[in-house]
Amino acid sequence: MSRIARATPLLVLGLAVALVLVVLLAVGIGSVQVPLADTWHIVLAHLTGSGQVDDLVADQIVWRIRLPRVLLAALCGAGLAVAGVVLQALVANPLADPYVLGVSSGSSLGAALVFTLGAGALGGLGVSSAAFLGAMIAVALVFALGQRRGRLAPTRLVLAGVAVGYLFSAATSYVQLSAAPNELRLLMFWLLGSVAGAQWSQLSIVAVVVVASVLLLVLYGRRLNALLTGDESAAALGVDVRKLRIGLLLLASLLTGTLIAVSGGIGFVGLMIPHLVRLVVGSDHRRVLPVAALFGAVYLVLVDLISRTVDSPNELPLGIFTAAFGAPFFLWLLRRNKSVG
Amino acid sequence: MELNLERVCVRIEGRPILSDVVLSVPEGSFVGLVGPNGSGKSTLLRTVYRSLKPSSGVVRVGPDDVWQMSARVAAQRTAAVLQDASATVGLTVAEVVALGRTPHLGLFDRESAVDGDVVTESMDRTGVLAFADRAFSTLSGGERQRVLLARALAQQPRLLVLDEPTNHLDVRARFELLDLIGELGTTTFAVLHDLDLAVRSCDQLVVLDAGAIAAAGPVLAALTPVVLREVFGVAASVERHADGVVRITYEAKPLAD
Numbered sequence: 001m002s003r004i005a006r007a008t009p010l011l012v013l014g015l016a017v018a019l020v021l022v023v024l025l026a027v028g029i030g031s032v033q034v035p036l037a038d039t040w041h042i043v044l045a046h047l048t049g050s051g052q053v054d055d056l057v058a059d060q061i062v063w064r065i066r067l068p069r070v071l072l073a074a075l076c077g078a079g080l081a082v083a084g085v086v087l088q089a090l091v092a093n094p095l096a097d098p099y100v101l102g103v104s105s106g107s108s109l110g111a112a113l114v115f116t117l118g119a120g121a122l123g124g125l126g127v128s129s130a131a132f133l134g135a136m137i138a139v140a141l142v143f144a145l146g147q148r149r150g151r152l153a154p155t156r157l158v159l160a161g162v163a164v165g166y167l168f169s170a171a172t173s174y175v176q177l178s179a180a181p182n183e184l185r186l187l188m189f190w191l192l193g194s195v196a197g198a199q200w201s202q203l204s205i206v207a208v209v210v211v212a213s214v215l216l217l218v219l220y221g222r223r224l225n226a227l228l229t230g231d232e233s234a235a236a237l238g239v240d241v242r243k244l245r246i247g248l249l250l251l252a253s254l255l256t257g258t259l260i261a262v263s264g265g266i267g268f269v270g271l272m273i274p275h276l277v278r279l280v281v282g283s284d285h286r287r288v289l290p291v292a293a294l295f296g297a298v299y300l301v302l303v304d305l306i307s308r309t310v311d312s313p314n315e316l317p318l319g320i321f322t323a324a325f326g327a328p329f330f331l332w333l334l335r336r337n338k339s340v341g
Numbered sequence: 342m343e344l345n346l347e348r349v350c351v352r353i354e355g356r357p358i359l360s361d362v363v364l365s366v367p368e369g370s371f372v373g374l375v376g377p378n379g380s381g382k383s384t385l386l387r388t389v390y391r392s393l394k395p396s397s398g399v400v401r402v403g404p405d406d407v408w409q410m411s412a413r414v415a416a417q418r419t420a421a422v423l424q425d426a427s428a429t430v431g432l433t434v435a436e437v438v439a440l441g442r443t444p445h446l447g448l449f450d451r452e453s454a455v456d457g458d459v460v461t462e463s464m465d466r467t468g469v470l471a472f473a474d475r476a477f478s479t480l481s482g483g484e485r486q487r488v489l490l491a492r493a494l495a496q497q498p499r500l501l502v503l504d505e506p507t508n509h510l511d512v513r514a515r516f517e518l519l520d521l522i523g524e525l526g527t528t529t530f531a532v533l534h535d536l537d538l539a540v541r542s543c544d545q546l547v548v549l550d551a552g553a554i555a556a557a558g559p560v561l562a563a564l565t566p567v568v569l570r571e572v573f574g575v576a577a578s579v580e581r582h583a584d585g586v587v588r589i590t591y592e593a594k595p596l597a598d
Contacts, residue, residue, distance in 0.1 A: 003474075219448050226443050228432065232423050235392035237496070238416025238444030283431030 008287045011280075015294035022298050023074060026305045027066045031313060034058050043067065072198035072206065073304040073318075074297040076263045077273075079210040081296025083252045083259075084270030085277075085288055086217055089224050090245055090252070091154040097271035098256040101161045101249070105168035106138025107131035107260045108191055112172045115187045116179040127190065128202070128261040135257035138164055143249075152245050192317030193266030195304055202262055213255045214293050220248065221286035228283060268322040269296055272330045279333050299326070342403040342418060342499035343368045344389065344530055349398035351384055351552075358384045359552045362398070366500075366545075371522070371529045373539040375564075376549035377573060382504075382532040383424075385549065389502050389530065390421040402500050416444035420498035422489045422506050434480070434488050435473040438464055441495025463494035467521060483514030490521065503531040507538060540564060540579055540587045548572055560587050570597040 024043070028034040034042075038055065042062045045053050053059045083098035091100065099105075110130035113121045122130045142164050146157035176184060217224075223244055226234040231241050256270075277292040303321045310316065344366040351359040359381045366372040374382050387393035388400050391407055400407045402418050420441070432440075441463065442456045464470040467487040472480070477488060486506055493501055503522070507515040515535070519542045522529060533539040539546060539560075546563040548556040550572045556563045564579045569589075576592040 222440075222443055222446065225432065225436070226440050229437070229440065230423070232387070232392055233421075235412065236390040236416060236419075236421035236423060237440055238411075238413040240412045278431055282433065282436075284436055 004281055005284070005287065008281060008291065012290050012294065015291065015298060019074065019294055019298050019301070022301050023067075023070050026070045026073075026301050027062050029305060029309060030061070030066060032057070032061055034062055038062075068200050068203055069195050069198040070301055070304065071203060072195040072263065073300045075203075075206050075210045076195060076259050076266060077269055077296035077298070077300025077303075078214065078293040079206075079255050079259045079296075080266060080270035080300075081273035081277075081292040082210075082214050082217060082289055083256045085274040085285070085292050086224070086248055086252045087270075088274055089227055089285065090249055091158050092227075093154065093158055094275070095271075096158065097267075098252065098259075099165075099265070099267075099270070100158060101253060102138035102142045102164040102168065103135045103253060103256045104260060104265045105165040105172070106134040106136070106141075107257065108134070108265065109138075109168045109172045109175070110134025111190050111264070112175040112179075112187055115190070116175055116183050131264075132257050132261035134168075135253070135260055138168055139253040139257070151242060152249070157249075189317050190264040192319035193264040193322075194307075194315070194317050195263050195300075196308070196315055198262070206258060206262055209255060209258045213251055214289065216251065217248070218286060218289050220244070221284070221289060224248075224285040225283070263318075265319065266300070266322060267319045268326050269300060272326050273299065276330055276333060342528055343401075344500055344528065345399075345401040346385075346388075347399040347401065349385070349388055349395045349400060351381070351388065351393065352396045353384075357552060359388075359395070362549075362552075362554055364547050364554060364557060366528060366530045368528055369526065370544045371531070371542065372545045372547060373531055373533045373543035374547050374549060375533055375536060375539050376555075380549045381552040382549055386421070386502055386504050386530075386532055389500075390419055391415045413444045416496065418498060419500045419502060420493035420496035422486070422493050422501070422503040424504050424508060432477050433473070434469055434475055434477055435460065435464070437477050437488055438469075438473075438491045438495050441492040444496060459497065460495050463491040464488075466494060466525075467491040481514075482509045483511065483518065486510065486514070486518055487521070490518070494525070498527060501525070501527045501529045503529070505532050505534045507533070507535055536564075536573070537589055540589055564589075 024036055024039050028036055028039045038058055039062055042053055042059050046063055080098050087096045087098060087100055088094060110122065110133050111127050114125065114127050114130040119126060125133065142157065142160045145164065146152055146160035148156065176187065179187060223239050226237045226239045227241065227244065234241050273292055273296045274288065277288050277295055281287045281291050303318055303325065307316045307318055307321050346362050346364045349359055349362040350357065362385060374385065376382050384393065388395045389407065391412055394408055407415050439452065439460050442452060442460065446452065461470065464473055467490045469484065469487050469491055477485065480488065506518055510518065515538060519538060523542060543560060545558060546560050547554060548563055548568055555572050556568045561579060561581065566578050569575050569577045574597050575595050576597045577589050577595060579587060579589050581587050
């Protein structure tokens with residue numbers, strides 16, 4: 001076993017601890033500061049269902065307002081990073097991100113319609129539902145156009161994704177032009193991603209989808225590795241390439257669609273985190289997937305913290321910061337690593 | 342294990358690529374598949390390692406139809422060394438070879454100590470153990486082929502198929518690789534582009550021309566001057582020399598009319 005393979009369990013453990021700390025820290029910071037120890041007590045009291053909470057205001061802020069949003073940020077970060085890893089492997093393209101199959105353009109149109117025309121536009125659907133519906137329609141279209149006699153060819157799929165993306169973007173732009181300024185601001189905010197609207201009620205669905213997806217994908221890690229060596233080679237290793245690709249593309253689309261429905265189009269995380277993680281732990285998916293999930297979670301919790309504190313009490317969209325902080329770091333890492341290019 | 346193709350036909354988009362191919366690779370033998378570019382050699386191989394389903398006909402490895410088995414069971418019997426593996430980015434040599442255990446492990450299985458031993462032994466047999474931790478992409482062509490052969494061995498196959506394994510290798514690496522394959526003793530079926538190497542190393546040859554078998558049998562019987570002229574378009578003869586090695590001699594004007 002190589003050095004990095006032996007070090008990975010330690011890295012995973014370290015990131016898991018870091019995630020817990022960052023979550024507690026983020027929950028405590030804001031217009032009302034809550035000390036780390038108090039945050040810990042409040043969360044523990046709720047989790048165990050016992051214990052006294054003395055400070056009811058702090059309890060409201062920590063448990064009702066901040067924790068759902070911080071957890072949603074963590075889930076989105078983990079989900080997007082993992083979706084990025086898998087899509088890059090499935091379409092054999094390093095430029096692929098979770099939105100490569102048109103998910104974001106479809107959901108943007110769905111959201112734009114509801115923001116500008118109101119819930120009546122799509123039969124009473126809210127923004128999240130409309131975004132999810134739009135995402136699934138776009139993906140279905142890309143799948144239909146990207147297949148040829150039942151085979152999904154990666155290049156064709158990516159091109160279909162690009163074409164469908166432009167088509168939906170054109171429609172979204174048209175809708176945007178007819179929107180009132182205040183609607184446009186809301187829509188802009190949504191398009192750049194935000195977890196400000198997090199609620200406990202939707203969190204459980206997102207958590208189930210993200211956790212189940214990550215576990216399932218880790219199980220398929222060995223087969224994804226086989227796919228890295230090419231379709232023919234994977235077939236010779238006993239992998240049913242066609243079934244694997246369709247199944248995992250559907251899973252990744254469902255995952256991305258769910259995330260974008262609750263958080264909008266958070267960019268960069270799903271493109272760069274996978275590359276960043278590979279630079280550190282190599283390409284074996286059984287290492288890349290868990291590390292990417294945890295790293296993505298930590299990263300987005302921090303980014304969300306910045307987005308709501310840097311210009312407090314105003315909030316800024318996540319999409320601005322994910323790239324503003326991530327890109328320089330990624331470029332630095334890229335220059336340090338001699339094995340790339 | 343024995344390989345048998347029974348009247349295998351492949352049509353792609355209505356165009357016939359292989360028509361009524363019948364061939365047999367006996368247990369323990371090394372059979373070469375030769376033919377001009379575009380004669381369907383790689384396509385034929387794809388039907389064997391279960392990548393392309395024949396339009397009709399049966400491919401048997403041992404007594405069983407490959408296309409009636411699951412992909413995984415088929416890969417427990419047949420391993421392939423292919424040409425397209427250069428895209429392997431970021432995996433180390435040991436990781437690439439460990440992929441050979443894929444067909445033996447289910448979704449929930451973890452690699453056991455036995456799997457680890459098989460991987461190490463495979464690397465040892467092909468002489469790549471020394472660079473187990475190096476990135477696959479940093480290796481030379483000859484080293485890569487030996488790694489891919491180790492991966493195939495890690496599958497513990499009963500049948501080994503190879504698609505132009507000596508392509509892009511320098512001359513020493515070609516001989517090394519074919520020696521290595523010859524020593525394995527596994528039933529081997531290889532597409533070989535290089536006729537000189539094919540006549541030298543193989544027990545039998547199958548000559549494919551425009552998707553049909555033009556000749557088959559022991560090397561000297563299969564590659565007659567007539568076949569060389571009509572299939573390959575060269576004027577040449579194949580003889581067993583005094584040292585026991587079979588060689589091709591091309592005539593002064595090697596282009597046949």
